[in-house]
Amino acid sequence: MDPAVPIPDWKLELLAQRRTFRDVVVMPTESIHKDSMFTGGPVWPYYPLQVRARYSKGVLPLPRDRRPRCIDPPTATLATATWCGPIIHHFGHAVADFGTRLAASSVADPTQPLLFSLNTRSKRRPPAFFWELLDHFGIDRKRIILLREPTMLRELHVFPQGERRGSLRTPCRYLDLLDRITRGTGNTDRYPLVYVSRSRLRGDEGSSPTHLIGQIGGERYLEDALAGIGAKIMYPEALPLEDQLDIYRRTDRLVFAEGSALHGLQLLGRIGAEIVVINRRRFKRVAAGALRSRARSLTYIDAVRGEICSLDVQGRRDRVRAISVLGTASLLKGLARAGIDLRDTWNDADYERTRDADIAAWRVAALAMGGHSGTEAAIATSLRRLSLIPGLEDTS
Numbered sequence: 001m002d003p004a005v006p007i008p009d010w011k012l013e014l015l016a017q018r019r020t021f022r023d024v025v026v027m028p029t030e031s032i033h034k035d036s037m038f039t040g041g042p043v044w045p046y047y048p049l050q051v052r053a054r055y056s057k058g059v060l061p062l063p064r065d066r067r068p069r070c071i072d073p074p075t076a077t078l079a080t081a082t083w084c085g086p087i088i089h090h091f092g093h094a095v096a097d098f099g100t101r102l103a104a105s106s107v108a109d110p111t112q113p114l115l116f117s118l119n120t121r122s123k124r125r126p127p128a129f130f131w132e133l134l135d136h137f138g139i140d141r142k143r144i145i146l147l148r149e150p151t152m153l154r155e156l157h158v159f160p161q162g163e164r165r166g167s168l169r170t171p172c173r174y175l176d177l178l179d180r181i182t183r184g185t186g187n188t189d190r191y192p193l194v195y196v197s198r199s200r201l202r203g204d205e206g207s208s209p210t211h212l213i214g215q216i217g218g219e220r221y222l223e224d225a226l227a228g229i230g231a232k233i234m235y236p237e238a239l240p241l242e243d244q245l246d247i248y249r250r251t252d253r254l255v256f257a258e259g260s261a262l263h264g265l266q267l268l269g270r271i272g273a274e275i276v277v278i279n280r281r282r283f284k285r286v287a288a289g290a291l292r293s294r295a296r297s298l299t300y301i302d303a304v305r306g307e308i309c310s311l312d313v314q315g316r317r318d319r320v321r322a323i324s325v326l327g328t329a330s331l332l333k334g335l336a337r338a339g340i341d342l343r344d345t346w347n348d349a350d351y352e353r354t355r356d357a358d359i360a361a362w363r364v365a366a367l368a369m370g371g372h373s374g375t376e377a378a379i380a381t382s383l384r385r386l387s388l389i390p391g392l393e394d395t396s
Contacts (some may be wrong), residue, residue: 010180013173014108017160018082019053021045024156027068028148029086029119037064037097038086041072041117042156053158054087055097058166064279074152079357081115081145082157089127092260095267096287099133100162103177106137112157125383132241135268137181163266163290170293179269179315185242191251193231193340197223198257200235212310212321212365214280216257218355222278222331225342226255236261247274254338262287264293272296276338278331279304280324301334308382309357311372323362324387327353359388 007015021044029040037055044050047067055065078369081103085098105114118126126146129322162174199219216222236244236299244264248254248271254261255276265271273297277286280306292298305327309317328351332343363379 010177014104014177016158017104017110018157021053021156021158021160022154024153025074025152026083026115026147026156027071027073027149028150029117030068030070030089031119032086033066037066038088040068040119041065041067041086042083042153042158043068044196049126052160053083056161057097057164059168061164069091072150074110074150077150077152078113078115078145079152080155080157081113081153082109082159084114084116086117086119086127087130087146089124090260091127091129092263094127094129095263096165096290097357099264100164100174100265101159102133102137102139103162103174103181104159106139108159109157110140110143113145115145115147115153115156118246120148129241133267157390161208164289165290167289169289174326175269175293177269178267182245184266185246187246187250188244189250191247192230193226193229193253193255194234194238194247194251195226195231195258196234196254196261198261199223201237201259202221211360212318212369214259214319214321215323215358215362216280217279217325217358217362218324218351219257219358221318221351221354226340228345229342231255236264241267253339255335255338258284258286262291266293268288270294274338275299276301276335276340278326280322281307281330282318299334299338301331301338303334305328306348306382306386308379308386310363310366310369311375313371315372317378321366322360325359325388356388359383370377 003147024045025043027040027043030037031039044052044053051061051063054063056063084101088094126210131141134144163170164179174252195220196214198215201213227233234247241264247267248265248268251273253274253276255278258280260279262277271294273295274297275291276299278301285300288298303326305325307319307322307324309322311320312318323340326350328346332346335342365375366379
């Protein structure tokens with residue numbers, strides 16, 4: 001930083017939160033393990049004690065990363081950088097787990113290089129949304145260092161996480177920072193109601209019919225019903241990140257199908273919208289602490305009758321890629337309590353036809369994936385338990 005330029009008080013407060021370590025070896029990402037925490041990165045001195053520098057979750061900060069297992073001699077040396085974290089390809093975890101240092105790192109000292117680790121055993125490049133995150137925070141791409149080999153950092157800086165997944169609330173000073181540095185486009189047109197859908201979402205394999213994602217059976221009918229009362233239907237995967245965030249800023253009531261798109265709100269400060277989340281899994285409260293701190297109100301609708309799951313290779317129920325079946329009475333009641341009344345226009349027969357078609361297509365994709373031999377029987381059992389689609393379990 002230029003010593004001749006006065007540093008604003010808010011930046012001085014940020015810099016006071018930064019920790020600096022000397023002569024730290026930083027390793028590439030070894031693995032992303034359960035809950036999207038990772039092995040690799042900096043070999044912090046007195047590793048178990050460096051809770052603020054590591055990646056934590058929970059009401060109390062519980063570290064969820066692991067010290068690199070293999071610490072090779074460094075093959076490169078850097079004078080200085082700020083550690084930001086590993087690059088992963090799951091948007092929600094990239095934002096909620098590894099993206100909360102970006103705001104402070106981006107603005108506290110614009111002369112600092114920003115360091116990210118990659119897995120050298122994979123040839124995958126950073127996902128497109130990684131560069132969109134940088135653009136959102138106004139980060140010059142020339143500052144980015146993608147670490148692919150063991151590297152000695154003579155001086156390594158790190159900021160604490162701005163917020164943690166699983167915490168009860170987001171610190172006000174972090175929201176203040178986001179409010180300061182993530183201002184909108186200036187467009188003041190408002191949306192009364194926006195529904196953020198998963199119905200067109202595809203996984204990493206694009207439109208492959210064998211790639212499953214978590215779905216809500218009949219979601220396309222729900223979209224039509226909401227559009228019928230004037231809602232804008234939003235498909236996040238079809239929009240640039242900044243366009244998504246601009247919609248969030250300008251909406252009075254946001255309704256989400258539970259999923260990673262919710263974490264996009266964590267890239268913003270206070271938005272003042274009413275947020276409604278339709279759960280895909282019973283009793284989930286995805287990002288509750290983070291959303292409650294930003295929203296005017298927050299409502300989760302628990303209307304799940306059951307889930308139909310495939311089995312993973314170990315024979316366990318794969319809830320991440322399940323298709324959820326909602327109870328319409330609970331769904332409509334929950335929406336009405338949130339100020340969204342669909343009861344006069346809802347047609348159960350049309351909804352059920354759409355839901356059953358979605359389940360049939362999901363089943364075909366689940367069986368085409370192969371995997372555990374018990375998948376077909378597990379799906380058939382779930383269908384019988386939910387009294388859905390008579391005879392489907394016997395079709396090929």
